[in-house]
Amino acid sequence: MLTVTAVAAQAPAPVTAIRAGRLIDPEAGRALTNQVILVEGTRIKEVGANVAIPAGATIIDLSNMTVLPGLVDAHNHLALTYKPDPENNIYYFTYVMDSTPLRAIQAVSNGIQMLASGFTIVRDMGNNGNYADTALRQGIEQGWVPGPTIVNSGIIIGSMGGQFYPTPEMAKQHNIVYPEYLDADTPDEIVKAVRQNILFGAKVIKICVDCKPYGYTADEIRLVIREAAKAGLKVEGHVQTLNGARNAIDAGIWSIAHGTALTDEMHKLMAQKGVWRAGTETPDTLAGHPVSPEAYQRTVAGLKNAYENKVPLTFSTDADYYVAGKTRGEVCLEFLKTWKDAGIPAADILRAMTINGYKVSETEKVRGPIKAGFFADLIAVPGDPLQNIDALKNVQFVMKDGQVFKKDGIMTPAAFFQGGPVNGWRIR
Numbered sequence: 108m109l110t111v112t113a114v115a116a117q118a119p120a121p122v123t124a125i126r127a128g129r130l131i132d133p134e135a136g137r138a139l140t141n142q143v144i145l146v147e148g149t150r151i152k153e154v155g156a157n158v159a160i161p162a163g164a165t166i167i168d169l170s171n172m173t174v175l176p177g178l179v180d181a182h183n184h185l186a187l188t189y190k191p192d193p194e195n196n197i198y199y200f201t202y203v204m205d206s207t208p209l210r211a212i213q214a215v216s217n218g219i220q221m222l223a224s225g226f227t228i229v230r231d232m233g234n235n236g237n238y239a240d241t242a243l244r245q246g247i248e249q250g251w252v253p254g255p256t257i258v259n260s261g262i263i264i265g266s267m268g269g270q271f272y273p274t275p276e277m278a279k280q281h282n283i284v285y286p287e288y289l290d291a292d293t294p295d296e297i298v299k300a301v302r303q304n305i306l307f308g309a310k311v312i313k314i315c316v317d318c319k320p321y322g323y324t325a326d327e328i329r330l331v332i333r334e335a336a337k338a339g340l341k342v343e344g345h346v347q348t349l350n351g352a353r354n355a356i357d358a359g360i361w362s363i364a365h366g367t368a369l370t371d372e373m374h375k376l377m378a379q380k381g382v383w384r385a386g387t388e389t390p391d392t393l394a395g396h397p398v399s400p401e402a403y404q405r406t407v408a409g410l411k412n413a414y415e416n417k418v419p420l421t422f423s424t425d426a427d428y429y430v431a432g433k434t435r436g437e438v439c440l441e442f443l444k445t446w447k448d449a450g451i452p453a454a455d456i457l458r459a460m461t462i463n464g465y466k467v468s469e470t471e472k473v474r475g476p477i478k479a480g481f482f483a484d485l486i487a488v489p490g491d492p493l494q495n496i497d498a499l500k501n502v503q504f505v506m507k508d509g510q511v512f513k514k515d516g517i518m519t520p521a522a523f524f525q526g527g528p529v530n531g532w533r534i535r
């Protein structure tokens with residue numbers, strides 16, 4: 108039983124006051140000058156020009172910077188890093204050669220690299236070995252390591268084979284498709300696969316809609332959506348064919364990953380039904396990962412068409428590979444090029460990276476916007492991302508859950524490393 112004395116004995120939460128030279132509201136697409144953000148513990152307490160700074164508060168001076176809410180990558184795979192060498196960018200081989208424990212360690216590192224670039228939320232959409240994505244989320248939430256808020260899918264559910272084309276003996280005798288994919292062909296198997304992911308810590312469900320010619324029908328996708336909804340989870344579909352897109356939209360899927368199969372007609376339907384587009388628009392500038400000029404032009408044209416049709420857009424990368432000389436976060440920010448080449452104004456790119464990112468991640472009521480009561484996640488850059496979106500490539504300051512993670516361009520993560528699950532072992 109909790110006594111009054113015990114409550115009184117708790118130390119008051121530390122208070123931090125951040126002086127922001129400019130503070131961007133991405134929803135409105137404008138910036139206010141000379142704002143103060145008061146942070147108490149993990150949350151924002153007050154924001155405004157005339158906020159009284161309490162005695163004893165730690166003051167962080169960002170008066171020569173632009174402060175904005177954290178960024179969202181709506182589609183990544185933090186526990187997967189395929190490489191030009193040795194596997195020639197073929198992730199079949201990554202999966203055979205890198206164990207899940209090694210991939211979990213990579214995921215921690217990639218998460219830190221994402222956070223250092225200002226990504227405070229990442230939707231981690233499968234291909235993460237045997238639930239390394241859940242382990243990453245738990246490690247961050249329990250308080251062992253720093254990292255973005257993770258919305259993870261567990262194992263991708265698909266009809267037989269997933270995205271692989273294994274030999275019969277490797278598939279049937281060695282079950283090689285698992286754990287990259289959960290084979291689920293019948294209604295019973297579909298229900299069971301969704302339940303397995305929920306049991307093992309998924310916060311969103313990811314399916315292969317049409318990775319194989321047999322794929323999923325609209326009714327089968329509806330079954331996934333119904334089962335996921337019992338636990339309050341949404342469903343993202345990997346889509347690579349026009350028919351798959353049609354089935355997914357018809358079924359009322361939450362988000363569609365990859366833009367390759369999304370035509371003008373599909374975009375109009377997505378806009379009408381409010382289906383999120385996680386288009387994963389790979390730029391043509393990543394060393395070791397060539398994109399043909401034709402493919403890049405198609406990607407840019409697809410994104411431009413989606414924007415013109417007012418499809419709900421998220422910033423999503425699918426950046427699950429190593430680019431020499433760049434961190435995972437820096438690779439993700441290279442994707443800004445595609446958005447600029449599609450002619451999308453900076454304010455709308457920023458909206459996709461923030462407001463829309465919070466919505467597709469379903470954090471928008473507690474995490475994302477810099478408003479009183481919300482978790483204190485915020486970043487700062489010199490320059491003005493509303494004028495030049497590339498200003499985001501120079502994140503100098505990052506606060507996550509009220510703790511400073513990066514300051515003056517240097518990571519300062521000491522407060523995030525704890526010797527136990529300080530936020531609670533029950534976090535699963």
Ligand SMILES: [Zn+2]
Nearest residue numbers: 182184232425
């Ligand atoms: Zn992906």
